[in-house]
Amino acid sequence: MSLVTIGNKGLKGAPPAGAEGSAVTVPVTKDASQQRQKRMIAEHFDRLSTAKEDGKKVAYTFVPGNLTELMGAFEMLPVLPEINALQSGMRGKSGAYISEAERGGHSEDVCSYVKCDIGMLRTGNVGPTGKVLPKPDLLLLSYTGCFTFMKWFELLKEEYNCPVVMLHVPYQADGIITPEMRQYVVDQLKSDVIPQMEQITGKKLNLDKLSEQLARSRRAEDALVKVWESAKNKPSPIDGYFGGVYYIGPIFSAFRGSEDAVAYYEELLAEVNERIKDGEGPMTPAGVMNNQKYRLVVEGPPSWTHFNEFWNMFSNEGAIAVASTYTRVGGLYDQGFRHDPQDPLGTLADYCLGCYTNRSLPSRIDLLEKYIKQYSADGFLINSVKSCNSFSAGQLMILRELEKRTGVPGAFVESDLVDPRYFGKANIENRLQSYLQMLEARKSGALAAATAEKPFVIGSNP
């Protein structure tokens, strides 16, 4: 997820994607919603930089299964180390941060988000807007399918010597949420998380305030779902993966439940509706993308260190992402979930239990299958990242199973989240182009006839 709009140098009237030499040299125009997001982020980091003087408490926490509304009800300010790491990746700083962490003894195989965060912390903890991040008053560990999260916060506890509260979210091994699982999460909120927050802030939880937050979340979620579903149009007015990570910025991070988030999503939806009306594609780094030859569904996070480069590989070939699972890691709203102001704690439990990282392999396959069909995709692509074993394990099986169920061919590329050493441009580009040409060849089917010449066979055929 991105909190800063970086390098989106597209503009109206630029050469269409796929045209020769699509480098854009004319001034940058940004959508109003993008400008708003940028402003929101800057303000958030300003608030963080003066948190101590302003007497605000700070919680470090994770994106999947985040309790933003609850923090909002306590007026605590969230810091999301994963997002800091991906921001560092986009700003070209992650390589040095990772080296710093490796010098401190972390292995090459440790998650690069973790090493990037540790490296940033060791070198002054300067955030993406150039301001120093405050130390945490609480490490709020929402555990949703990622074992590394626990190790990560153990490391941060060493560094900051502050309390950790863990919300253990049971894994959806059978693909369902049972009433017992839900109750288990609610009980932890009541017995551990809320008391800890009350102690740190010195305030009692105001349930009405929490409900107001949740009601605003719901409004933003409604708008976001309409944005996702707009990709069913042809041409699609959005890019549901590269563009999508900008769209999820506010809702998966510090802003869900805020007025700002509602305003952002309503503005975004209006812009998308405008593009549908004009039959126009989304803005990409290579300009407005109206040439949409291939509609793809994408699984797996992007490579943040080469984000625009990776995106350009798609736009240059006329490939657009119509849906992606990565943009659902912080909530599967398009599958019906909404925060419910009437049941504040229960709804938080449902949210945490339902996030994408907490889902089993079969339910991930079901979801991808649905996307491929509902968004009439020509193909799907898996970007398998080295860092994340729990997420990447089984992706080849996902690929084969989806091919079998949908008849749509899949592509597989490998890179990493924020370790620049694992992005092999030529290799990835080669695979992507081969894959797209394969889609093209299969579509056209008009191939010159093959006349075989006399074969020469090695070995024996019984």
Add this chain to the structure above:
Amino acid sequence: MRVCVGVDLGSTTTKAILIDEEGKIVGKGITNSRSNYEVASAVARDEAVTSARFNLLARKLEGLKGEGATEIGALDEKLRAAFRLELYLDELAALRQRVTEVVAAAGVRGTAQVKDALAGIFDRMTTDASALFLGGDARKSDFFRDIAGAAFMHAAEKLANERGMRFEELTWPFDRAILDVETELRELDFAATLGRAARRIAGGLPEGAKKRFFEIVDSVGTEPIDEVAFSGTGYGRQTLPFPKAAVRSEILCHGRGAHRYFPGTRTVLDIGGQDTKAIQVDDKGVVTTFQMNDRCAAGCGRYLGYIADELNLGLHELGPLALKSCKSVRINSTCTVFAGAELRERLSLGEEREDILAGLHKAIMLRAMSLLARSGGVKSELTFTGGVCKNDMATKVLRELVDENYGSDITLNAHPDSIYMGALGAAMFALDDLRAGKANLLVVKRPDKQAMKNYANPDDACASCG
């Protein structure tokens, strides 16, 4: 004759295939990729055109049978060899010229003694050339750099001995000049060159047959070969000024080329210089899915190249040596560099070279098997392509592993022309484009010779090191 051209720019060699409008293969050419892909693709294409003309010639020569020339096959062979000789002599003259320029510009290093010795070396090379091509011995390589390099070093060694000079005093001008010469595109006057070659070997023919022979040679030399469509593929395809529409992925091309030779093919294993691809194709030769090695080139052709260097062997010697092995030594290292270390360790422990080599071949093919499995496995007919399929040990091990993993009823194909599969696939895409009215052409800029000379003139800041 109208032809469609496919070029496959590999990391080691560049291949070209010509097909006619019916899709029949009419010519093929191969050259080393050098440091200049543009030249490499033009040379490979010229070679393919030459081979197309020779194929045409072979058909016409059949007609001489009734005119007293009995050994048509041998005549054809001899003419090809003589043609190669003419090309070699032309290129040798260019090399001599370049060496002269390099020495002239080299200041103190270019003494009269060196100049005279170099003249002697080139005289010898020119005299020996005929035996190299017409002597009937097999050459280790067909590339000018390799043949001329070996001949030069041989002559230089002898001359240095005779004249009491240091060998190194004579080799530096060659090292500087060879790169310029091999990256310079020469216009080939095919008809004139073939004419010279024909006259060189026609001595033994009866008069009537000789006259007919010259007529045929002249008609083939001037037969127009028009390129009507082009498509390029391979590792170097992005660096060339090909129109984007004329560039095809090597995965598609290899899949299609292999299927063209063996229509029953459903899986293709391609092991090239630096990557390995496992490709599944449908009944039309269209790729349905593929897997490639990533991040690490262990298990590719370069792995064998590295091992050959370690053992001081030629790449082509590895397979035959490994085939002599009675027991395969297990090599545990998956990394090329570590395998090199393991190789030295095994040698020091007294293991036989052939047994270690057998183990190394197995290590490569095991990597390929894992890629095949990831791509969906082998179902009925597997075609093995790429440079490594020329290695008989590699194909033997592959056969064994396929038997073990997928059963012995799997057909395994390889073709002597397997290295051309990518170029063939590209040529077929060019034919598609032609039929669809969207043909592209490969335009090669012939470099400005004067500009090149200025660029290549050695700067003598370092000449004082001697």
